[in-house]
Amino acid sequence: MAMKWAGSWVLATVLAVAGLAKAAVVEYHFKVAYMSAAPDCYSKTIIGINGGYPGPTIRATQGDTVKVTFENHVVTEGITMHWHGIRQIGSPWADGTAAISQCPILYGESFTYEFIVDRPGTYFYHGHFGCQRAAGFYGPLIVDLPKDKHEPFTYDGEHMIILNDWWHRSIVGQEQGLESINFAWVGEPQSLLLEGRGRYNCSNVPEYKPAGLSCNQSDERCAPHVWSVERGKTYRLRLASVASLSSLNFKIEGHSMKVVEADGHSIEPFWTDNLDLYSGETYSVLVKADKQGDNFHLGLNVRGRNDEQVPTGLGILNYKDKPVQQPTTPAPKGPAWNDFEASKRQAKTYKALQNNPDPTSHPFDASAPVTRTLVLLTTQNKVEGRIKWSINNLTYAPLQTPLLAGLVYNISGAYDTTPPPDYPAHGYNIFAPPEPPHTNVGSGMYQFNTGDVVDVIIQNAAALNNVSEIHPWHLHGHDFWILGYGEGQFDPAESPKSYDLKSPPTRNNVATFPFGWTAVRVHLDNPGAWPFHCHVEWHFHMGMGVVFTHGIDSVRARGIPNSVLGCGLTKQLFSLPSP
Ligand SMILES: *[C@@H]1O[C@H](CO)[C@@H](O)[C@H](O)[C@H]1NC(C)=O
Ligand SMILES: *[C@@H]1O[C@H](CO)[C@@H](O)[C@H](O)[C@H]1NC(C)=O
Ligand SMILES: *[C@@H]1O[C@H](CO)[C@@H](O)[C@H](O)[C@H]1NC(C)=O
Ligand SMILES: *[C@@H]1O[C@H](CO)[C@@H](O)[C@H](O)[C@H]1NC(C)=O
Ligand SMILES: *[C@@H]1O[C@H](CO)[C@@H](O)[C@H](O)[C@H]1NC(C)=O
Ligand SMILES: [Cu+2]
Numbered sequence: 001m002a003m004k005w006a007g008s009w010v011l012a013t014v015l016a017v018a019g020l021a022k023a024a025v026v027e028y029h030f031k032v033a034y035m036s037a038a039p040d041c042y043s044k045t046i047i048g049i050n051g052g053y054p055g056p057t058i059r060a061t062q063g064d065t066v067k068v069t070f071e072n073h074v075v076t077e078g079i080t081m082h083w084h085g086i087r088q089i090g091s092p093w094a095d096g097t098a099a100i101s102q103c104p105i106l107y108g109e110s111f112t113y114e115f116i117v118d119r120p121g122t123y124f125y126h127g128h129f130g131c132q133r134a135a136g137f138y139g140p141l142i143v144d145l146p147k148d149k150h151e152p153f154t155y156d157g158e159h160m161i162i163l164n165d166w167w168h169r170s171i172v173g174q175e176q177g178l179e180s181i182n183f184a185w186v187g188e189p190q191s192l193l194l195e196g197r198g199r200y201n202c203s204n205v206p207e208y209k210p211a212g213l214s215c216n217q218s219d220e221r222c223a224p225h226v227w228s229v230e231r232g233k234t235y236r237l238r239l240a241s242v243a244s245l246s247s248l249n250f251k252i253e254g255h256s257m258k259v260v261e262a263d264g265h266s267i268e269p270f271w272t273d274n275l276d277l278y279s280g281e282t283y284s285v286l287v288k289a290d291k292q293g294d295n296f297h298l299g300l301n302v303r304g305r306n307d308e309q310v311p312t313g314l315g316i317l318n319y320k321d322k323p324v325q326q327p328t329t330p331a332p333k334g335p336a337w338n339d340f341e342a343s344k345r346q347a348k349t350y351k352a353l354q355n356n357p358d359p360t361s362h363p364f365d366a367s368a369p370v371t372r373t374l375v376l377l378t379t380q381n382k383v384e385g386r387i388k389w390s391i392n393n394l395t396y397a398p399l400q401t402p403l404l405a406g407l408v409y410n411i412s413g414a415y416d417t418t419p420p421p422d423y424p425a426h427g428y429n430i431f432a433p434p435e436p437p438h439t440n441v442g443s444g445m446y447q448f449n450t451g452d453v454v455d456v457i458i459q460n461a462a463a464l465n466n467v468s469e470i471h472p473w474h475l476h477g478h479d480f481w482i483l484g485y486g487e488g489q490f491d492p493a494e495s496p497k498s499y500d501l502k503s504p505p506t507r508n509n510v511a512t513f514p515f516g517w518t519a520v521r522v523h524l525d526n527p528g529a530w531p532f533h534c535h536v537e538w539h540f541h542m543g544m545g546v547v548f549t550h551g552i553d554s555v556r557a558r559g560i561p562n563s564v565l566g567c568g569l570t571k572q573l574f575s576l577p578s579p
Contacts, residue, residue, distance in 0.1 A: 023063040023116075028056070030081075033073035037136060040191035040198035041222035042168050042205065042215040046136035047074055047127065054162055054196040055125070055139025061146055062120045062360075069112040070105055078104025081113060082128035083141060085264050085282060085508050087477055091115045092404055092528025093560040095476055098129035099398030100529050100547060102405075103567035111563055117143040119360050120151070121264025122238040122282040124162065131171045134244040134537045136196070138162070142238065143264075152357055153260045153269065155286055156233040161315070163239060163277060163300060165189035165246040166198060168205075178542055181385040186538055189246060192300045192313030195225035199314065227298070228320040229289040236260075237285050241277035244537035246310070247303040247343070247470050247511070248277045249334035252317060253296040253327065257285035263507040265361060265479070266353040274334035276303055276346050278472035280509040280535035294322035299332030304470040304514075307337040343470075344513055347485060350505040364481050366501040368523065371452045375490060377424035378471060378512070378534070378544065380463035381439030387464065388543045389534070392421045394442035395543030396533075401568030403445065404529040407552045408560055414569040416443040420546060430461035430468075430489055430515060437464060441543075445529065450551035452524045455483070456532070457490050460512040468514035471539065475548075477530035479506045480520040490517040509535065527551025 035048035049055040060066050072079050082096035094115045095101040105111040120143045127137035140160045145151060167174065168190050177184025191198035199222055202215035229235055237257070241248050251274045260269050261284035275283060300313035312331035318324045335342040352364065381390045388395035399406075399415060406414030420442055428434075448454065462468050481504035486495050499519060512518045529552075533545025565573060 023065065024061065025065045025067060026060040028058060028068045029071070030055070030068060031071045031073060032079055032137070034075065038216070038219045038221045039136070039193050039196050040166055040200040041202055041217050041219050042190070042200050043213050044168060045170065047079070047132055048136065049139060053136050055137070057139060057160060058125065058141040059144065060117050061144050062117060063146070065114060065116055067112055067114045069110055071110050072105045072107055075107055077132070078106050078129060079127060079132065079137070080104055080129045081125055083113070083115060083123065083125050084280065084474070085121070085123035086115060086117060086141070087479070087526055088115050088528065089118055089526050090558065092477060092526070092530070092555055093564045095528070095530070096128050097476065097531055100403045100531055102402050102564035103570065104129050119143065119264055120145045120358070121261060122240060122284055123264060124240045124242060124282065126242055131175050131244070131537045131541055133242060134167070134174070135171045138242045140238070140240060152266050152353060153286060154234070155236040157229070158236040158238060159227045160238045161194055161227070161298070162196070163241045163243065163248055163250065164193045164196070165243045166191040166193050174538070175541060178538055179386065183387050186245065188302070188305065188309050192246070192248065192302070192310060194298055194300055194313050194315040197222055197225045197315070199224065201311070224315050224326070226316045226318050226324050228318050231289055231319050231321055234286055234288045237287055238282070239275070239277060239285065240282040241279050243279040245279070246305060247279070247472070249301045249303045250275045250277060251299045251332040251334050252287060253299065253329060253332045254291050254293065255287050255296065255317070257287055259283060259285050262350055262505060263479070263509055265506045266356055266358065267505055268351040268353050268503070270349050272346065276343050278470065278509065278511045278535070280472050280474040289319055294319050295325045295327050297327050297329065297332050301333055302337055303343055304337060304340065340513060344485060347511060350482070351503040352505050354503065362479055362506050364504055364506070368453045370455050370521070372422070372448070373455045373457070374446065375423045375457045375459060376546065377428060377430070377459045377461060379434060379439070379461050380437070381434060382437045383439060383441055388439060389539050390439040390543065391546050392424045393439050394420050394444070395439055396545045397441045397443050397543065399443045399568065401570055402564060403547060403549070404555070405560065405565055405570050407529060407549060408556045409570070409573060411569045411572065415445070418442065418444045420444045420446060424459065430459065433462050433464050433466060445547040445549045448524050448548060448550040450524055450527050450554065452550065453521065454524060455519060455521050457517050457519045458512045459490050459517045460515060462515070470514065471512045471534045471536060471544070472509055473512065473518070473532065474509045474535040475522065475530065475532045477526045477528050478522050478524065479508050480510070480522040481506055482510050483519040483521055485513060486517050488515060495519070524548070524550045527554045
């Protein structure tokens, strides 16, 4: 190999990024395999970690190096793991995106991710190959502040609540349906899960005869999760939505929540009795256990899509001086699923915390000149009879060679050199789907210079069924500032006048609402190849994403480990001795 990976970057970067005197190396060993689970009482095969579901909590302190070794025991499938919300400063190869940052880890192989957790907060990890996140391949990742530092809020105890939507069909069948000419949509989820638990009404499924398959409402694996609290104390609930499709609304019976953190960033706190979570988002809320009563529902409902067939996901908040009991009160319910105005109001409530004491909080600098503006129009189209999502008339198709390796080694033919358009076709009517609905397939990238400040406007439109739905967009490798949301068609002359340039929240995930636009600003300060995509698992699988690249020379100078290579055209980097 011409290039050696400079593994010693770890310590130097820790000291530089976090300004910390010493940092630990926190190691985990994950054995990944198919397992039988019954998260909502219906048994199915999922992808589990160390024999459990959801995956174990990874916990480290700001500045630590996290090393996670994966052993892939998933017969017939490759795997990768993405560290959602961790920017991977200096370690773009460890982002865990198949086709972009690495080759999948094959059956029987091991692979070690190694990265620094540079910011405190609530994060999670999930598979980023095919639709494996929807197979249950995820878990929480929490980064604490060092002992001598304090968050700008206080609490007595904390709990993690990871949220998901759940289907009974296998993801393999679901993917195949989405890819077929006879398109088969996955439909609404059967259940909503809190900490990997929900309860499906087994009377709705026929008797299952095959050995090992069952729907059993007495199965302990689908007993509601219980969060115990001490009366009078304040708790930090760390929430993360790893949903595959649904936008979610979280409610605690009888308690309001003070929202203090979003996507790992402190925000100007606000109170609410129901919290919207779009897929890919994390939050911390403070809740005081000071109500009359002993056991309260935690309730989870669908936002933005018809929720008639999706029962409320339930958990139990138990005041631990009293025994755990299933509350008999009605399941909590937030605003109606189609009350989009309520969702938009809440989205616009988020503001960056003023005078944030955290030096790593990435403060907004309104005076930094914007070097480029992209308007990304998201439409639903067809390619050779198959339904796809398109960005500026290109549906994203991953290539065989990981893009980062293709660029770093400049492998001829490994990547698509045609730049995708910065703007959509002029005069596109977002209220009517295209007719005929043709689009193009592309694997290109938006190439930037490190240091660029880019405004990205995501323009939502009607899908082929004339419905416009919510799409949560997630950026890898960077946080962005949310400048604003608007209705209808983005107007480059008028719309920016409504931007919040005073205290835009810093995040890595943002929703686009039906027939509206969302504007974000990103400072490209972390070299690599980074997807920016709809976090709906099924939509990204149907091509709803783009890739940003910059600073490849500096990635090349530092090197990427050989362990991310081996597939596609990276094979030509290895030569065999003559037999
Ligand atoms: C479960 O479904 C059956 C049949 O549809 C219905 O009779 C029953 O009331 C349901 N049970 C619950 C708890 O919703
Ligand atoms: C359902 O689960 C309970 C608790 O594990 C068990 O006792 C019972 O036998 C199961 N029922 C069936 C039909 O498998
Ligand atoms: C990549 O390779 C091509 C020839 O295949 C060459 O023209 C180009 O300069 C190379 N780029 C870099 C950044 O080395
Ligand atoms: C998108 O590309 C397709 C296929 O080339 C073309 O037929 C269609 O007119 C394009 N649509 C727009 C809005 O440019
Ligand atoms: C979609 O809406 C447009 C404009 O409202 C209308 O012309 C068209 O017939 C509709 N198409 C479908 C499939 O409903
Ligand atoms: Cu989407």
